[in-house]
Structure formats: C-alpha cells, structure tokens
Amino acid sequence: IYMFMRWLRMAYEDHDKDVIECVVPGLVASLRMMPKSIRPEVIPTMAGLVVAAGTGLSPSLWRKQYGDWTKDEMNSLEATALLLAEHINRLTDNRDFAARMIAEAMSRATEG
Numbered sequence: 663i664y665m666f667m668r669w670l671r672m673a674y675e676d677h678d679k680d681v682i683e684c685v686v687p688g689l690v691a692s693l694r695m696m697p698k699s700i701r702p703e704v705i706p707t708m709a710g711l712v713v714a715a716g717t718g719l720s721p722s723l724w725r726k727q728y729g730d731w732t733k734d735e736m737n738s739l740e741a742t743a744l745l746l747a748e749h750i751n752r753l754t755d756n757r758d759f760a761a762r763m764i765a766e767a768m769s770r771a772t773e774g
Contacts, residue, residue, distance in 0.1 A: 663739070665767060666746040666760065667715035673753060681716045685749060692745050693738070704738040712742065 671681040690709050693700045700708075707728075714724035725731065731739065747760035 663711060663743050663746060664715045664721050665763065666743065666750060667712060668718075669750060669763065670746070670753075671716055671718075682713055685716065685746070686712055688749070689742065689745055693741060696741060699737050700741055701734070701738070704735055707735065708738050708742045711739075712746070 667681065667685070670685055674681040674684050686709055689712060690705060693705050693708060694702070711721050711724065715721050750760040750763070751757050
C-alpha cells in the first residue's frame with residue numbers, strides 16, 4: 663500500500679494534484695460498495711492508512727499506535743491494495759503495471 667501510494671503521490675504531484683484528494687474519495691466509495699466483504703467500521707481505518715501512506719508515513723509506523731492488524735481487517739487490507747493497484751493500472755493504461763511494480767521491488771529486495 664505504501665509503495666502504491668508513493669507512486670500515486672509522485673504521479674499526481676507531476677500534474678500539480680493532491681494524491682489524497684484524487685485517491686481517497688474513490689477508494690472509500692469503492693470499499694463502501696463491498697458490504698459483504700468490507701465491514702463499514704473498517705473503512706475509516708483503511709482511509710487513515712491510505713492518507714498516512716499518501717503523506718509519506720509508513721503504514722506500519724502509523725498502525726503501531728493502534729496495535730497489530732486483526733484477522734478481521736485482512737479482507738479490507740487486501741481490497742485496499744487491489745483498489746490502489748487498479749487505480750494505478752487505469753492511470754498508466756496498463757493492466758499489469760502495478761503487479762510488475764511489486765514484482766520488481768520484490769526481486770530487488772531478494773537480490774540485495
């Protein structure tokens with residue numbers, strides 16, 4: 663999520679736009695459309711996570727103040743990551759862009 667938001671922040675800043683304004687409302691709206699998978703009370707947590715990442719704060723450090731992620735939040739985390747990936751794929755007009763970004767980062771991490 664941090665990597666996706668970092669990429670989105672740079673992309674939107676290149677066009678003098680605010681990443682929070684451009685990403686968070688759509689993300690929240692999409693999460694609200696999934697009531698069977700995403701509990702409404704978890705949506706503010708996901709919005710906070712994305713805002714933290716969008717401002718350059720590590721999601722892990724941000725979350726540390728609230729305790730460990732719970733099992734009930736895993737669906738929401740997965741959905742948030744997928745929605746951010748889809749946002750990136752739409753911006754780049756490349757349906758594999760976000761997956762390649764993650765694969766390349768993981769490859770670099772294992773090489774180092």
